[in-house]
Amino acid sequence: xxxxxxxxxxxxxxxxxxxxxxxxxxxxxxxxxxxxxxxxxxxxxxxxxxxxxxxxxxxxxxxxxxxxxxxxxxxxxxxxxxxxxxxxxxxxxxxxxxxxxxxxxxxxxxxxxxxxxxxxxxxxxxxxxxxxxxxxxxxxxxxxxxxxxxxxxxxxxxxxxxxxxxxxxxxxxxxxxxxxxxxxxxxxxxxxxxxxxxxxxxxxxxxxxxxxxxxxxxxxxxxxxxxxxxxxxxxxxxxxxxxxxxxxxxxxxxxxxxxxxxxxxxxxxxxxxxxxxxxxxxxxxxxxxxxxxxxxxxxxxxxxxxxxxxxxxxxxxxxxxxxxxxxxxxxxxxxxxxxxxxxxxxxxxxxxxxxxxxxxxxxxxxxxxxxxxxxxxxxxxxxxx
Amino acid sequence: xxxxxxxxxxxxxxxxxxxxxxxxxxxxxxxxxxxxxxxxxxxxxxxxxxxxxxxxxxxxxxxxxxxxxxxxxxxxxxxxxxxxxxxxxxxxxxxxxxxxxxxxxxxxxxxxxxxxxxxxxxxxxxxxxxxxxxxxxxxxxxxxxxxxxxxxxxxxxxxxxxxxxxxxxxxxxxxxxxxxxxxxxxxxxxxxxxxxxxxxxxxxxxxxxxxxxxxxxxxxxxxxxxxxxxxxxxxxxxxxxxxxxxxxxxxxxxxxxxxxxxxxxxxxxxxxxxxxxxxxxxxxxxxxxxxxxxxxxxxxxxxxxxxxxxxxxxxxxxxxxxxxxx
Numbered sequence: 001x002x003x004x005x006x007x008x009x010x011x012x013x014x015x016x017x018x019x020x021x022x023x024x025x026x027x028x029x030x031x032x033x034x035x036x037x038x039x040x041x042x043x044x045x046x047x048x049x050x051x052x053x054x055x056x057x058x059x060x061x062x063x064x065x066x067x068x069x070x071x072x073x074x075x076x077x078x079x080x081x082x083x084x085x086x087x088x089x090x091x092x093x094x095x096x097x098x099x100x101x102x103x104x105x106x107x108x109x110x111x112x113x114x115x116x117x118x119x120x121x122x123x124x125x126x127x128x129x130x131x132x133x134x135x136x137x138x139x140x141x142x143x144x145x146x147x148x149x150x151x152x153x154x155x156x157x158x159x160x161x162x163x164x165x166x167x168x169x170x171x172x173x174x175x176x177x178x179x180x181x182x183x184x185x186x187x188x189x190x191x192x193x194x195x196x197x198x199x200x201x202x203x204x205x206x207x208x209x210x211x212x213x214x215x216x217x218x219x220x221x222x223x224x225x226x227x228x229x230x231x232x233x234x235x236x237x238x239x240x241x242x243x244x245x246x247x248x249x250x251x252x253x254x255x256x257x258x259x260x261x262x263x264x265x266x267x268x269x270x271x272x273x274x275x276x277x278x279x280x281x282x283x284x285x286x287x288x289x290x291x292x293x294x295x296x297x298x299x300x301x302x303x304x305x306x307x308x309x310x311x312x313x314x315x316x317x318x319x320x321x322x323x324x325x326x327x328x329x330x331x332x333x334x335x336x337x338x339x340x341x342x343x344x345x346x347x348x349x350x351x352x353x354x355x356x357x358x359x360x361x362x363x364x365x366x367x368x369x370x371x372x373x374x375x376x377x378x379x380x381x382x383x384x385x
Numbered sequence: 386x387x388x389x390x391x392x393x394x395x396x397x398x399x400x401x402x403x404x405x406x407x408x409x410x411x412x413x414x415x416x417x418x419x420x421x422x423x424x425x426x427x428x429x430x431x432x433x434x435x436x437x438x439x440x441x442x443x444x445x446x447x448x449x450x451x452x453x454x455x456x457x458x459x460x461x462x463x464x465x466x467x468x469x470x471x472x473x474x475x476x477x478x479x480x481x482x483x484x485x486x487x488x489x490x491x492x493x494x495x496x497x498x499x500x501x502x503x504x505x506x507x508x509x510x511x512x513x514x515x516x517x518x519x520x521x522x523x524x525x526x527x528x529x530x531x532x533x534x535x536x537x538x539x540x541x542x543x544x545x546x547x548x549x550x551x552x553x554x555x556x557x558x559x560x561x562x563x564x565x566x567x568x569x570x571x572x573x574x575x576x577x578x579x580x581x582x583x584x585x586x587x588x589x590x591x592x593x594x595x596x597x598x599x600x601x602x603x604x605x606x607x608x609x610x611x612x613x614x615x616x617x618x619x620x621x622x623x624x625x626x627x628x629x630x631x632x633x634x635x636x637x638x639x640x641x642x643x644x645x646x647x648x649x650x651x652x653x654x655x656x657x658x659x660x661x662x663x664x665x666x667x668x669x670x671x672x673x674x675x676x677x678x679x680x681x682x683x684x685x686x687x688x689x690x691x692x693x694x695x696x697x698x699x700x701x702x703x704x705x706x707x708x709x710x711x
Contacts, residue, residue: 237548241548244527244531245543247526248527252524255518255522257505257510258473259510259535259536259598259601260511260601262507
């Protein structure tokens, strides 16, 4: 390799039009970054306005805004964001169609919670949760990753359902709690006891939570810290030659094979990493509530997919932005519907359902008019692979 | 055309760089199907591939001589591409031995003396036998440069455990990038290096694929219709590149329908028809073989093809070129 660079005479760079092309490409890139920045800024400003309204005024609208802001920083929003980051490794970068991300979450949650109830230390319990999801990924990947992508989709969606049904089995009630699930009080304590936030309640703007508590500042702090760590992790992974392999596999596996790359091993690595992130999300998801098989079923998988497409697949920050928007915009729609439409036409329950309908319509519009999501790169989606 | 061509680290001084030496070599080989070569790089035996009841490939014995350019020609459906797929590990011969059963006349094929029978496509490529595809496989939603970088071999940055430590692979990356730029300059793609591969024309993708294959420093490169869709002027310079590859020691095996090209650059020609090797020999010998004329060239092939005076006429229509919309 070394003598290549030393002996190489400068190749012919004086190709006409080279300069022009470069500035054009640089401009295009700058424009894209600007657009992403504007989108992010718009979201941030929107939240800031809501914050000001919620804290300075009183009435229905400010209280709706307050609940929107609260749902945006909810620990479960962070938990789903982590799972979306995992799915982004699968789908966004590697092109693996995993339609069972909630299954990975559920498995992680079960592994963690059951280990804690058996008096396993916290750290090991988390590792058991991650290991369970990794083993699940290996199991699903071994037979399917050599086949065409569709098969992984079929297998993951059904395997996730199998996990859910097994978890609900009444015969397993002593272990998984059956359909009742495991209440949070059985496994939450080691995590809550780690808190150095102390007792009492802190109020910041519209947010007023216990410092530690079951669902307070401590879990929010840890959950969003983990989201940040996961983003950094993914950044380092996908900017490396390994990340380039992932995108190469997304584009054409056979071409990668013809270049001597071990496609199967790389796909397996991606599946395991994304699945483990899903499990981590699952653990965070159940910490403030309880492990219930039915709360992590197909619906959650589809939320995860929606959040990914909304934020922009194959981007670093898209999954996080997408998840926050997905959960907060729905609360906003529900609140406004409830406030504007008289209860004779839509009662509270119906306006909740209506909000899902609107979310669905928004998703359709998004896929038609901005298929790359908010932060995504349209040119990465433009060409038919 | 820049003559400062990247010499791959495994480039050797090829004794067959000298035309007289090639002439002497090919004179010494009988022009008959399945003939033995003095120094074969690839030896295949009993390769049979059946699709249902149809036998696509049935090659008893074939040797590819090291250090020269071998052309594989034949009519459509002769099994040339299937043959490529079989020996590069993208497909398995029907006659290949399985773990439980070793059929009589089991398929065996070896590259540089090592058996390839149960080697995966990626391992075949790593062993040094790299191919391109008839239907170009450029990685469309990645830039041209990223496409090239994927070709580089043994990158420590492709290891999951160390990939997040940039210093461990930054140097390799710079070296690979310098090499990629040189190859791109050679194939007139340098100014496109930051474009998405999907925005290139069909012919340019073909060039990109060839350049990417060269990034792997192959000992033997297998080109499946390299000239289809490439404009005549570029075809000329590509022929030069392929010849200089040979002169640096890379063995070339290519499938092509353009008889100009076959006649112009190939040192040895293998003709396939209906899955079998029907003739072998130097281009002029093979092209006057009645069996080849009958099966492939047609009786009037000499009137508009293969004429030496036409070789300069680069705007002559190429019968096999695909028209590319871009």
